[in-house]
Amino acid sequence: MKKDITIVLSGEAGQGIKTVEKLFIHSLQEEKLHFFSTSEVMSRVRGGNNTTEIRIGSPVIQSFKESIDVLIVLGKNGTERVQHRLHKDSRIIGEEKNIPESIATSFSTTYVPFKDIANEAGNPVLTNTVILGYVLGMLGLQQKIGKKQLQKTFKEKEEKIITQNIEALKKGYEIGKDAVIKIDLPRTKSTPDKIILNGTQAIGLGAIAGGCNFMAAYPMSPGTGVLEFLAHQAETFGIVVEQAEDEIAAINMVLGSWYAGGRAMTTTSGGGFALMEEGISLSGMTEVPSVTHIGMRPGPATGLPTRTEQGDLMLAVFAGHGEFPKIVLAPGSLDECIHISQKAFDLAATYGVPVIILSDQFLLDSYSLTEKPDFSDTSYKKHITKTTKKFETYKITENGISPRGVPGHGNGFVCVDSDEHDETGRITEDADVRTAMMEKRLKKNKLITQHVIEPTIIGDSNFSTLIISWGSTYGVIAEALENKKIKGLAYAHFSQVFPLPNITKKLTEQAKRIVVIENNASGQFAKLIQMELGIKIHENILQYNGFPFSIEHITSVIDSELSRISKK
């Protein structure tokens, strides 16, 4: 019997797909099922065609699947765009008027008058609840779990709304049950210790755990979510949250806040980040820390504002004029989102450098389960000294790091400068002081590479072929490798991409063949490795159509690598 299933909700913007998704995945959690839910939306507020894919199955499910088992159509443009993803056993479910006949007849199609049923239950807005009921019924899940979700969601609403919703759920459930799918979804025991998050929330939580108490940003998809997440936590956690007038203001506010002792962050996408580069350079020169989150989307320019890509790696690595140390991180899972976002603040404060977190729309908007983080003994070093009268902001020390003062804390003065400066922070044009200060700053690189976030390595330690990836492609590659015999093959996922961990050298030296998988057109991480190590990458697997890699695509890549190895 099938052990997993892929369900796609397809409809217009504004039809409430997100509501169904939320109720449904929380029901799945209650059922101790593992799932992965990912959305792709158009850059518009109403109309068009958006889809949300919910995959249910064994715990390694963590990627986008091309092939759809059940397509639930919510609106009139819901079928054409995804038609090519249906297979011979796919089911289509929806109202008759929304499914073109030609398609309906080519697949196993069930017409369900969701809206009429909703009307029967008392209100057309109950359509989404009817669909929820239908899906729960179809999968043989418990109706009461859906009920619980509705009660939780509408607990603030009047009694009548709850009753109507429960009624709608029931009606949908009954019909769904009639169309039940024979399937054996494996339960996990661990779900109670897991929580549902998307990348946005995970980064937001990590930031708070890292002591973030200042957020300034200008809205830009898909980076806006982190800003809004922190806005909702501002009062509880005492976070200054401000919508800046533009991205330049945002990054300069971040620097102003760190200077005054805050732990500040901004969030944006590639285009907004391009505007922040002068500020990143300022962070490098002044040694005032900064944390910048880039939610990548396909460029150049406005590009595809609501889709996904990993096209801004080199932009981040070479951000800002002049030369200065910088750290670029790229989480690949929810767990990494939390820990890397938390860690980013620590790195920034420790080294006094700009830290950039690279995520992307796919990672930010996809929901999944992750280990519930334990923050009970979270703490962090502030790296702040009480200044004395003799305090010098740019004291030259052995390792390049000067003790960090903040204005108003102690008797000294904190004087930071964007011009080249001496130890007191005063402008200098002396060639020797310049050289000394450049070396002071660049020296930090050494320290940074001694304390990197190591890559995750999966597979055969006697590998001759090495697959490399960074950031959000972790999920799909990890899933594709699961349950594979991987003799001769190893996979290294990097969540610190710059500076490169020292181990990269050893890994690449061992490999006879290196394949880098990236969601971009020019193989940026492969280039970065070539640049840093002076070696040759043998193959790039690239995709740049605005969508994440599918499990099918990566599985075939890995299969062909494995067969290449076994042939030898």
Next chain:
Amino acid sequence: MKKDITIVLSGEAGQGIKTVEKLFIHSLQEEKLHFFSTSEVMSRVRGGNNTTEIRIGSPVIQSFKESIDVLIVLGKNGTERVQHRLHKDSRIIGEEKNIPESIATSFSTTYVPFKDIANEAGNPVLTNTVILGYVLGMLGLQQKIGKKQLQKTFKEKEEKIITQNIEALKKGYEIGKDAVIKIDLPRTKSTPDKIILNGTQAIGLGAIAGGCNFMAAYPMSPGTGVLEFLAHQAETFGIVVEQAEDEIAAINMVLGSWYAGGRAMTTTSGGGFALMEEGISLSGMTEVPSVTHIGMRPGPATGLPTRTEQGDLMLAVFAGHGEFPKIVLAPGSLDECIHISQKAFDLAATYGVPVIILSDQFLLDSYSLTEKPDFSDTSYKKHITKTTKKFETYKITENGISPRGVPGHGNGFVCVDSDEHDETGRITEDADVRTAMMEKRLKKNKLITQHVIEPTIIGDSNFSTLIISWGSTYGVIAEALENKKIKGLAYAHFSQVFPLPNITKKLTEQAKRIVVIENNASGQFAKLIQMELGIKIHENILQYNGFPFSIEHITSVIDSELSRISKK
């Protein structure tokens, strides 16, 4: 007898060193002498200490020399800063009050009361002319040539001023003659066909020759000169010149102008360019050409605003979010400044891509002689089509280049878009159209690398050691190599740095040892080559103290390379 000489004028900002320099080098040209004149100034308007070094000698003199033969002191801070550059035969000349006794006694010092002599001639402002006279006399050059320069310079002034200047010249000359230096400066025959330029003027001339008719920029040293140069030519050549409110406006104006059929350019430095990156990405996406000049100075941030560095190569190469073709050029001589600046417009118009010219403070502010360019049959292809009703801005063609229309010229409409778009320029979110458009744009890379500006290669074609450089370091390396037996050694100077010329592969494959010389701290061009070719660079010669490489420094580098080769 010595065949060359290095004279340094050292004084405060605002004392008129630049005036002496101008009159003096024009006199040298008249004398058919070859010279190189380079200045280093402080970031202030009055006071401090600025120096101008004028080297006279054989025609390959084209670099900064550390060692000073004659130091002419104009103000009170004129000696300390350059003291370490004096050698045992150095002469110091200046007023007694300006030269600290300890220094004066350590060298052969001549006190000349320039100001008193000027007063005698009628006016203290004549000090500079006295100095000019003194230097001409000291070098045994003709007084009348200085006179001619004065007449030319002051031709608009009243008679009395001219007479006084000539008097001052004469007085200075007389004293200078008494201190004549025995020297045999080689005359060249060709000076009448040469002109004196600095890099700023050369880039400006090239731009006009390239059809530049629009310049928008925000002042930023050392990029401002090109803006001011074109402002002075605006009326004669019909150039729209506008001081933008910021760099973001500047780059967007450049794009607006090209879109409407102009040939537009902006100029800035690294910090201003950082702000333009979103616009560069827009140029890439819209395929609307752009030409951007970056006069590099040491960063990060404000850094050393008036000094030199080659620290923004990677910033330029990876400017802008997303992935798109781009051309980065880096002239190394006055001649290249002219031709590359001219060519930049042609490349931009041909390919519809952003073209970036990288120069630096050293190249822009140094004066020298160059072949007089012959613009008499200058012409260029406009690459503009008269549109028809069916015109499509992003027509997909074999080589990725769509015919370029301009609004108002023909019956069609020119519709450009920063979002991903279809052939008509309308927004699309279709994955296939996206892929096709990405490929259309990236395809141009192939064409671009087929028509690169080839590197200049000097030396033994059977080389095993290859020295590589880019941009302004050409002069010093070429001079250091002159008259050397270079068996086993070759030198490749790149004036197109991105995309790399195809020949780079062959060159680097032949070399057993590759040494890259760059005026920065991280060896950016070396990294770029490693990145692009997947090879290893063996050594970097770097300097990042804000000053250009000296001829002494590079000579010792080359000598050690040569001895390394001969030892094998």
Next chain:
Amino acid sequence: MTTQSTYELPFKVDNAWCPGCGNFGILNTVKKTLAEIDIPQQNVVFSSGIGQAAKLPQYVHANYFNGLHGRALPVATAIKASNPELLVIAEGGDGDMYGEGGNHFLHTIRRNVDIVHLVHNNMIYGLTKGQASPTSQRGMVTPLQINGVSLEPANPLAVALSYGAGFIARVFSGDTKEMQEIISEAVKYKGYALIDIFPPCVSFNKINTYKWFKENTYYVSDDYDNTSFEQALGKAFEKEKLPMGILYKNPDQKKSFTEHLVAYKNNSKALYERTVNTKKLQELVDTI
């Protein structure tokens, strides 16, 4: 004279706006007005930024440069300066023009560039889903300003007057007749002309609705003297009810940006029609 239909697209384009959005009214009126203006359709150019408003040119059969968020004005300035024959319309939302593009707004006014500047001031960020814009009212709750907007709303009309704008108007998106008249006047006006338009955002702005605008705006009466700077300034600061109509039209026409450019002193041709004067270039080389 062109007719409205010529500004309709001859091919189908999916409109990305929400049903009921105020932008539709503007789109229709713009197309209609252009059709009635005596200018070759090929010479009409839109320069827009990014936002819901900024998508308007996508739906008009004319030239456009749909650039970056906030940057429509420098692009428009350069287009006009590169070919003064063109009718250049800079267009976008309140976030676009008064937020991200605030600096260009200020300096474009100072330049007195001869363009028509249409701002769809829906008092919210539509495309990014409902955050406050610079013109959002105090107290408005959004997904980001969860305790309500605390900043003073921007006053673009007053700023425009402060920086010397010669033509200032305000209109409601649904008022076809008034908008048509205002746009025609703005096109005729030789200099920078600002039209601040109110198009309700039905999806996100639940405060400044169709009803709200009806109740909180009025047109200046026929005897209002829009040549008076003082009166215009007064209008710009009225907050009780927002005055609409042509609020200011400076009778002392200043020279526009292009009229100052020496590039056109000896040559009236658009830049694309020119080539470099090699004789003069050689002369320059000889005398440098």
Next chain:
Amino acid sequence: MTTQSTYELPFKVDNAWCPGCGNFGILNTVKKTLAEIDIPQQNVVFSSGIGQAAKLPQYVHANYFNGLHGRALPVATAIKASNPELLVIAEGGDGDMYGEGGNHFLHTIRRNVDIVHLVHNNMIYGLTKGQASPTSQRGMVTPLQINGVSLEPANPLAVALSYGAGFIARVFSGDTKEMQEIISEAVKYKGYALIDIFPPCVSFNKINTYKWFKENTYYVSDDYDNTSFEQALGKAFEKEKLPMGILYKNPDQKKSFTEHLVAYKNNSKALYERTVNTKKLQELVDTI
């Protein structure tokens, strides 16, 4: 109370200004005024940009963040928001604040950040050697504007009033007494306070000289009512002679930026004194 000498640097720093520059007057008065204000010296922070003016903090014995050209205001905003105890002075030139930084100028006013904003308005770009600034007068010839400036000069005071600034003043760099009084008042004022200062640039601005300012400015009289918005607006548009003094001081004190921040609702500590509340964080995780 601190005395002037404490704001003098205890070590030698080479001053980069030209002899006779108006900036010296401002520097001296700022040091003097600070010495007389009852605030711990350690709590005084300057945020400046880049330019000749923006070098001022280099010469004062206090904290400073000498950042990027045009960006002093967002930095100042964040410093104040991160530690409301600090006295934050944003400082820089006319190019810095009204040119490159124009957008921040607009939005900082809207935020009503409780800072003192000193603008050295010398009507020229000093550091980059004499190009026009946004406040340069029409017709001024520069190395770049060789046919004279053609743009309308910016009117920062009027913009500030348009965007709701509550404290607006103007003063001449040499008028120690007046400047001292104005700065003291601005420090006391709880909200954004703009002081536009005229320091002649003796090296590049040959029009707006010491003499010119003497002849073309005046102080508002003692009976001028600086609480009247209308009168202030009138003053902001006076061009014949430029009025100086405190031109506006809004008696209806609006809440300042930091007072709106919920971050300080339950906790008045500066950000640097805080740590994360792990209990609440665990609660958030449990209920997300």
